Amino acid sequence: MKKRVLCILVILLVASPLVLFAGGAQEESGMIKVGIVNLPPEESGYRQANVEAMNSVFSKENGYDAKQTNTGDNTEQIAAAKGYIRDGVDYLLISAANASGWDDTLKSAKDAGIKVILFDRLIDTDKANFQAALVSDMAYEGDMATQWVLSLGLDKINLILIRGQMGSAAEIGRSAAVLKAAGAGKLKIVADGTGGDSWSLEEARKVVEAAIAAGKDFNVIYAQNDGMAQGAVQALEAAGISHGKSGKVKVIGFDFNRFALRNVQAGYWDADMQCNPRQAAEISKWIKSGSLPSGIQYQKELLLTTDTITDELIDQWGINADPGKGVITR
Amino acid sequence: MNMQKVMTRMSHLVLPISVLLLLIIINLIKGADYFSITVVKGALYGNIPNILFGASELVILTIGMTLVTAASQGQDISIGVSATITSAIFVLFVINAAEVTLVTIIAGFLISCVAGLLIGAFNGILVSIFKVQPMVATLILFTGGRSIAFMIDGKLSPILANDISNQIGTVIPGVPIQTPIILTVVFIIITAWVLKTTNLRLYAQSVGINPSAARLNGINPKKIIFLTFLIMGVCTAVAGFIAVNKAGRHDSVNLLKLIMMDAILAVAIGGNSLSGGKFSITGSIIGAYTIEMLNRTLLRLEVEPEAIKAFKAVFIIILMVVSSPVVRDFTRKIMDRVRTLGLIDGVLKRHAPETAAVSSPGSIKRKEE
Numbered sequence: 001m002k003k004r005v006l007c008i009l010v011i012l013l014v015a016s017p018l019v020l021f022a023g024g025a026q027e028e029s030g031m032i033k034v035g036i037v038n039l040p041p042e043e044s045g046y047r048q049a050n051v052e053a054m055n056s057v058f059s060k061e062n063g064y065d066a067k068q069t070n071t072g073d074n075t076e077q078i079a080a081a082k083g084y085i086r087d088g089v090d091y092l093l094i095s096a097a098n099a100s101g102w103d104d105t106l107k108s109a110k111d112a113g114i115k116v117i118l119f120d121r122l123i124d125t126d127k128a129n130f131q132a133a134l135v136s137d138m139a140y141e142g143d144m145a146t147q148w149v150l151s152l153g154l155d156k157i158n159l160i161l162i163r164g165q166m167g168s169a170a171e172i173g174r175s176a177a178v179l180k181a182a183g184a185g186k187l188k189i190v191a192d193g194t195g196g197d198s199w200s201l202e203e204a205r206k207v208v209e210a211a212i213a214a215g216k217d218f219n220v221i222y223a224q225n226d227g228m229a230q231g232a233v234q235a236l237e238a239a240g241i242s243h244g245k246s247g248k249v250k251v252i253g254f255d256f257n258r259f260a261l262r263n264v265q266a267g268y269w270d271a272d273m274q275c276n277p278r279q280a281a282e283i284s285k286w287i288k289s290g291s292l293p294s295g296i297q298y299q300k301e302l303l304l305t306t307d308t309i310t311d312e313l314i315d316q317w318g319i320n321a322d323p324g325k326g327v328i329t330r
Numbered sequence: 331m332n333m334q335k336v337m338t339r340m341s342h343l344v345l346p347i348s349v350l351l352l353l354i355i356i357n358l359i360k361g362a363d364y365f366s367i368t369v370v371k372g373a374l375y376g377n378i379p380n381i382l383f384g385a386s387e388l389v390i391l392t393i394g395m396t397l398v399t400a401a402s403q404g405q406d407i408s409i410g411v412s413a414t415i416t417s418a419i420f421v422l423f424v425i426n427a428a429e430v431t432l433v434t435i436i437a438g439f440l441i442s443c444v445a446g447l448l449i450g451a452f453n454g455i456l457v458s459i460f461k462v463q464p465m466v467a468t469l470i471l472f473t474g475g476r477s478i479a480f481m482i483d484g485k486l487s488p489i490l491a492n493d494i495s496n497q498i499g500t501v502i503p504g505v506p507i508q509t510p511i512i513l514t515v516v517f518i519i520i521t522a523w524v525l526k527t528t529n530l531r532l533y534a535q536s537v538g539i540n541p542s543a544a545r546l547n548g549i550n551p552k553k554i555i556f557l558t559f560l561i562m563g564v565c566t567a568v569a570g571f572i573a574v575n576k577a578g579r580h581d582s583v584n585l586l587k588l589i590m591m592d593a594i595l596a597v598a599i600g601g602n603s604l605s606g607g608k609f610s611i612t613g614s615i616i617g618a619y620t621i622e623m624l625n626r627t628l629l630r631l632e633v634e635p636e637a638i639k640a641f642k643a644v645f646i647i648i649l650m651v652v653s654s655p656v657v658r659d660f661t662r663k664i665m666d667r668v669r670t671l672g673l674i675d676g677v678l679k680r681h682a683p684e685t686a687a688v689s690s691p692g693s694i695k696r697k698e699e
Contacts, residue, residue, distance in 0.1 A: 042480040044583050045487050163635055194635035198587040201577055202384065203625075209380050210629035214361070227581060234576075238383075238500065238508075240370040259489050259579060321579075323489035329578050330496050 031065035032287065034058050035084025036093045037077050040070045045320035046255065050095070050120060050277035057280035064284075074098035081105050085112050091287060095120040106130055115292060119279040127295060132286070134279045137298035138173020144303045145252055145273045146177035149220055150186055152250055157187035159220040160211055162204045162228045163194040170275070174224045174254060190216045195228040204228035208235035221251045226260035229253030229269060230329065237330065244268045245306045256302075258318035259329040265309045268328045274301040274317060345601045345658070346616040349649055353623045360630055373501040373508060377626070385622035386510040387413070387569040391589060392596040392618040393521050394558075394565030396609050401534040401551075401558040402457050403606030404464030405594050409566050410586035411475030412449045416442040417570030418482040421490055421580040430492040443567040450563020454556040472590075479582035489579045499575040510572050517568055521611060531609075534558060538606030592621050599649060 036058065041051040051070060058066035067087075069080035074097045084092055085108055092114050096102060099122065106129035109116050118133035149157060161178055164171040171194075182189045191214075193207030204223060211218060212235065221236075221243075223229035229251055236243045243249040245267030252271040253260050263269040276299050286292050304313060311325065323329055357364045357377075367376035391409050398406045420442035427434040449471065456467035498509050505512070525531050533554045536544040541551040573586050598604055599620055600613030624645055633641045651657060 040477075041485060042477045042582070045581075048485050166636055191632075192635055193629060194638065196639075198584040200584060200587070201581075206380075206384060206626055206629055210626060213377055213380070214630065214632075227577075227584065230578070234500075238370065238373075239375060257487075321484075321486035321488045323491050327489070327491045329489050329491055330500070 030063075031060070032063055032091070033087070033089040034064050034066040034091045034093060034287075035081070035087065035089040036066060036068040037081050037084070038068060038070045038093075038095045039097060040072050043072060045257065046275070046277045049319040050279070053278040053280040054093075057284045062284065072097050074101060078102065078105050082108070085109050085114060088112070089114060092116045093283065094118050094123070096123050099124045103129065117283055117286075117292070119283060120277065122296065132293050133296045134282055134299060135296065136275050136301060138170050138275075139176050140173075140298060141254065141273050141275060141301060142174040142177035144301070145174070145222065145254070145271075146181050148252065148271055148273075148303055148305070149178075149222065149250070150181065152220070154219055154250075157220055158190045158216070158218040159187050159222055160191045160208060160216075160218050160232070161189050161193070162207055162221065162223040162232060163192070164199045164224040164228070165197045166194055170254075171224060178222055187220075190218050195223075195225070195231070199225045199228055201227045201231035201234075204231035205235045208232045209239070212239045212241070219249055221249055223251070223253050226253040226255045226257040226272065229260065230263075233263075233269065234330065244270060256304075256318050257320045258314055258322040259320065261304065261309060261314040261318050262323050262325065263328055264304060264306055265314065266326060266328050267306050271303060271305040273303045276301050276317070277319060278317075342601045342610050343613055343616065345652070346599055346613045346620060349599060349652070350616060350620050350623065353620060353627055357623075357627055357630060369506070371501070372503065372506060374506050379508065379511070381619060381622050381626060382511045382514070383508045384626070385619050386514040387573045387586060388589060388592055388596065388622060389514050389615055389618040390517050390565050390569045390572070391593045392600075392614045393517070393611055394562035395590075395593040396597050396600070396602060396611050396614040397530075397534060397558040398464065398562050399594075399597055399602060399604060400538045400606055400609035402464045402555045403538055404457070405590070405597075405604065406453060406468045406559070406562055407465055407590045407594075408449075408453065408468035408471035408475060409562065409569075409593060410589040411471050411479070412446065412563065412566035413570030413573060413589075414479045414582055414585045415449065415471075415475055415482065415570075416446045416567040417574035417585065418479040418580055418582060419445045420571055421488050421574060422482055424490065424492070424495070425488050430494060432494060435494050435498070439567075439571050442571060443564055446563035446565075446567030446570075447560055448563070449566065450560040451556070453562070454559030457559065458552040458555040476582055479580075479585075483580055483582050487579055487581045487583075490574060491578065495575045496578065498572075499578060510576060513568070513572055518615065525611065530557070535608050539608070593618070595646065596621055 036054055038051055038054060039047050041048040054068065058064040067084065069077065071077055071080070077097055078101065081092060081094060082105055085105070092109050094116065095118070102123045103125050106116055106123070106125055110129060116130040118130055118135070120135055122133055122135055123130070149159065159178070161175065163175055178189070181187050191207060191211040193204070195201070195203045204227070208221065221229065221232045223232050233243060233251055236249055241249055243251055251269040252273065253269060254273045254275055256272055256274045260269065260272050264272050279299065282299070302313070302317065314322065354364070364377055367374050367378065369375065391413070395406060395409065420438045423438040423441055424430060424434055453468050453471065456462045457464050501508050533544070533549050536547070536549055537551045537554045544551050569586065574580050577585065594604070596617035597614050599617035600610055600615070602609045602614060624642065628638055628641050
């Protein structure tokens, strides 16, 4: 008897959300229906900015009836996408947690006449399975940053490379140009380290401390995100090595955290390379214009130096908290 | 006699110290200037200060982990996340203060300690009263805790750009040692004092060895396990405080990420059993510094970034095999044999029965201990 009651309870528990959500799917006429499958904002400041842009662009005021699922679990993401396909959305926007396992879902969306747009992250699938993708080109970011290093006019470039998570798309893309330049003899990599899987500030600091302890002579730090650049600069500070605009060591970070941009503005660092999380506006422009591009599209991204940085740009493109003008984050 | 006493007391430190010595030798082979210390901007600078500086959070967390392991026979895997939450509360308090003074910082720190105690109480209740396995109980916070910290941060990573924070994370002008090192030493001294003046060590060990026997002897295992988790909570608050002041901003995603792995490893290198019972905090602390030194040794040897994890794994496997009971028993047997041979040799050479007479009561006494 007890068992049966328990069974019924469990069934009710499982079924109740289905019933609740079935009631929630209402038609709204005249609106463009969009289903957004994204990663959770607490993943990073970058993702927070990304989700925020999605929320503000795909709003009722802008003529969208948008539903959003934010999860880091690929299975849940696929389930959500299938739900949106059943709901009959017009556009399905996906930033996948995992690049594989999406083929069936994408095909069924295509069969249902739903346009799939990937944003921020690509999926390993046939190009025919999605309409368009808008992503950051990590290799482009690496190119821009390396061009900047080469254009500094240093007699001899001795560079410390601090990579992100080994094998991640960002690490591969951002390393490629530097490694190529080193291979061509345009610069010398005196230390090659990584911040590990968490792009760790502490690990980056250790890489630079090890280089200093080994008596290496270096004048450029190329850190593949802002946190690691910060760790590297902490190591320089502790060792009494000058850096920044009027210093010996030139420092570049990535990602456009506002604290990093303020450091660049103050001349404490030298440059920062953007990785733009705000694809929403561009995608909305595509949808509204009625002519969707096809295939992979890359975003244009900025590299700001102590000379080109302005308050407006920091406000518009930065991510995470702004420490305020003139405040240096050490 | 005295020497023998010291030797038996130190015997459990043989493993961590020998591992440390091994790393020092490797580093000295790479370059003889390993211990050189210079003065930069009024503070000591060099490999050793760097290690002490870098390991500070790990050392503090390892102390808590040792106690939790000893009493609860399991590990707390939420420590990095707990430290992230407590430091988020600290940062929230400081950035909302009208003016950042030393009082603000201390008040913020005390509040974060209270948060640490609450987290410790949460984990402790699950483990001691509800008898959930420590690793499973702490898995809850490990999974969800960073989201909590993210919410406390207001979805942004707030900046801690004030002079006092900066001095806590680096050096106070006029003091030649980096502040995190000083804080760590103070924390170690407080821990040593607590263990010296209270029965915590005895109680934690007896609970860890056999909870039922401890209960029959009037020690309440629930209370002791709960208490060790409370201490762990304070440890996470202190570690979070140091970490966030070092970083200068609160990154809820990456702060002290995966540090529990290193803390558990430090406990193991320290010669402690991960299934509870007798423990040595000294060993764990040496273990923590050993791990920091190992990380830096790999960088000093310029291991390729692609291979660095594999190298670390190989080192750790070697350490663990060397420290395993099998190898330890084997070396002890060999050492005993060598000692006996030496003794016989001595007796034969000197023809002096006094030597044997003197040494035998010594060995009996040692057995009694």
